[in-house]
Amino acid sequence: MPRSKRERVVTLAKTAGHKVDRAAKAAFITTLREAVDAYANIYVFSIANSRNGHLKALRASWKADSRFFFGRNALTAVALGRSTADEYVDNLHLISRALKGDVGLLFTNRSDTEVRAFFTTYVRPEYARTGNKASERVALDAGPLPQFVASQEPDLRSLGLPVSLVRGVVTLSGDYVVCEVGDTLTPQRAKLLELLGIAMADFRVDLLCHLSTKDGAFTDLRA
Numbered sequence: 246m247p248r249s250k251r252e253r254v255v256t257l258a259k260t261a262g263h264k265v266d267r268a269a270k271a272a273f274i275t276t277l278r279e280a281v282d283a284y285a286n287i288y289v290f291s292i293a294n295s296r297n298g299h300l301k302a303l304r305a306s307w308k309a310d311s312r313f314f315f316g317r318n319a320l321t322a323v324a325l326g327r328s329t330a331d332e333y334v335d336n337l338h339l340i341s342r343a344l345k346g347d348v349g350l351l352f353t354n355r356s357d358t359e360v361r362a363f364f365t366t367y368v369r370p371e372y373a374r375t376g377n378k379a380s381e382r383v384a385l386d387a388g389p390l391p392q393f394v395a396s397q398e399p400d401l402r403s404l405g406l407p408v409s410l411v412r413g414v415v416t417l418s419g420d421y422v423v424c425e426v427g428d429t430l431t432p433q434r435a436k437l438l439e440l441l442g443i444a445m446a447d448f449r450v451d452l453l454c455h456l457s458t459k460d461g462a463f464t465d466l467r468a
């Protein structure tokens with residue numbers, strides 16, 4: 246009688262990277278495989294402009310019927326299986342192949358239609374980081390800047406903004422362009438935009454591929 250894929254033993258020595266003790270590795274593998282057994286759908290996803298606050302909110306809103314895993318790609322691939330010979334369930338090695346770079350796994354009992362619809366529209370405005378491209382021109386006119394308090398004046402000057410205190414009010418000495426469309430943001434410009442309350446980035450989750458654990462149907466969603 247053929248041996249069930251779920252009964253195959255994993256060799257932990259295959260994994261590389263962080264030094265995690267054998268018991269912790271075994272526990273992680275067990276947890277992942279329990280998720281495979283418990284959930285109908287598995288997705289590999291990447292995140293644009295990742296922020297902890299948004300991730301925490303996302304996990305909380307999906308907690309009832311889903312589970313997210315991040316990082317540890319090499320160990321995750323070992324748990325799921327890297328080939329048809331050692332995969333935990335049919336076609337799970339195709340999920341392992343997609344575990345490259347900064348990606349995560351979503352295990353869920355929500356329907357594929359619901360999952361795709363949700364993440365197609367799930368976008369949250371976020372402040373741009375260093376290296377991002379400016380999506381609009383931001384210019385400040387000379388004169389008082391009432392959005393700032395006097396205690397912020399030294400910090401604003403350190404960011405390159407030509408300001409001074411005039412009768413206790415933060416005042417710009419001349420017209421100043423923070424960025425032009427397409428500019429690569431420096432740390433100083435990115436911080437200025439944040440202080441001005443201007444968000445130029447979007448937090449979003451991009452689904453890369455999907456596997457149905459019920460029938461092994463795999464779909465590449467990157468096309």
